[in-house]
Amino acid sequence: MTSLDQTPDAPAHSRLEHFPITFFATTMGLGGFTLALRAGEAVLGLPKGLYLVGFWITVLVFSLVSIGYAAKAMRQWHAVKAEWNHPVRLSFYPTASVSMLLLATALLTISKPAALALWMVGTGLQGALTLAIVSNWIGTRSFQHGALNPAWFIPAVGNVIVPVAGAQLGFVEISWLFFSAGMMFWVVLLTLVFNRLVFHDPLPGRLQPTLVIMVAPPAVAFVAWLRLVGEVDAFAHILLSLGYLFAALVAVQLPRILRLPFAMSFWALSFPVASLTIATLLYAENAHSGVHLTLGAGLLVVLAVLIAGLVGRTLLAIARGEICQPE
Template sequence: MQSQSLNSSSSVVAPRAEVSVRNLPVNLFASVMGLSGLALAWRLVHESLGVPAFVGEAVGAFALVVFVLISAGYLTKLARHPQAVQAEFRHPVAGNFFGTIAISVLLLSVVIAPYSAPVAHFAWTVGLIATIALSFVVLSRLLKGQVDASLAVPAWIIPGVATLDIPVTGAHMPMAWAAEVNLAASAIGAVLALVLFTMIIGRLVHRDPLAPAMEPSLMILVAPFAVGFLAYTNVVGEIDRFAAMLFYFGLFIFAVVAPKVFRKGATFSPNWWAIGFPMAALANAALKYAELRASVALWVVALVLLAALNVALAVLTVKTVRIALNGKLFA
């Protein structure tokens, strides 16, 4: 009897996980964001320090391949399990990660621009429309009211950051309407990110700490300021003191959250890709600012951030490939 009881309880505690494309998380598109940001950072290093161009171009090509693979997987999920995709989109937290798809398209438009301007312009326009639509939907949901304040987590910032990525990636778009759209997107993204950032900080201060699995998303708090720096400098055409303040506050937030994110014993999951793009945006901002100031100290900071980004994304890539091959990614 005792043996039967133990066997029965163990089967309840550890059920066999179902392996299905239904379980493919939309937040995996954040990997494309991080890799694309890394490619653009290496392009900046090539232009500033003469590092071989193939490094950034190879990373960009890899980001494009990853986007195609994840898109194929998620389209399969949409075709076979539309209810699961619908539930994910309507979720008050997971739904924000659909912004990672739009941001990926925007960033890839810059990656492919040197090779095909028409394709880049088309991709940027698609990303623009998707980003504005998502920001509209997300804000409309919040304004319905009765939203649990404990759900105000860093992922809420993603739609705002996505809107800021429009001027980040569209500064050189030749369409007559692009400049005005970039300005409008900057306004929407800046205010939206600031309001949501305030709500999230309030939740983190006054409510229970984030669950361990969500701690990597704390790095998203860096994004409004690093991406804001890139968007603002593209719109005004120069790096002024306000831009410098955005960069330094982003650097400060990174110093605050990094020890909370990179803690000993943390368990890997696709959620970890949330660190990629904020770190990439900060590295790109640091490289641009260091080039302007021509300061040794700033160049050291920029290159350390770039090195950390390379290490982080390499580790995440290896771990993601590993769980994809053993089926855990779809479990």
């Protein structure tokens, strides 16, 4: 053990070094829950202001995670570089830009100028991260099949989220650009991920919850498509149906996943469920479907229970000192 390890602040330095980029997945889940509450207010008649509570909680968590990771970047830059070079954690960097885009969408009914400013920052960051990560994937670096997992969808999902607020802010052409990129990468990655899941070793335990991420791309794409075209057409039906298909596939795997020891990767369950909930409620609103209204209400209850469980288990892990530890 070095003398640096023996200093009183060594544990804090160690925790900071192991403060992962994956923590931004919590703000993705909370942001999705906030937007689901807003959809519930419009369609289900939930009490006004519930989504405002969710919004400010998301802002608080996003701020804390951002400050923590900024401190890591300033004091433990080598650890940030190691994460960027990590074949799995690399895909989690867009969780920061996606969180900004979700907050910008939530801001639309609070302050449109603030929503516009945050959307522009989030969109720029999302575009830069997409180019950087895809260039990393297809560059001179070699990735093994074991590194491929559903978290690789996150950069693609991030692109599809851009039009959700972008179309409402008037940036139609930019929204179509990001939507097209997201859909293309989704189709490519879906093929690669299924090949990895079927023909190679099972995902490691900590990555098992990322299977649920497969629900998010079609569900988010449905919401984005609805904002872009303004109606539920045939393609919208296909996207929503695919969301339900992937939800059914991962639901079969959930009993096994939920028996695994808790890890922060369990937050990967939250945003996909939130996105499917929002898509279902929006369909119910636009198609006047009582079946989807009931289904959306049920999904919102499931989402609320899931978020409560994840928050509680995360706080317990913090109290026990189980997070920010070397893996």
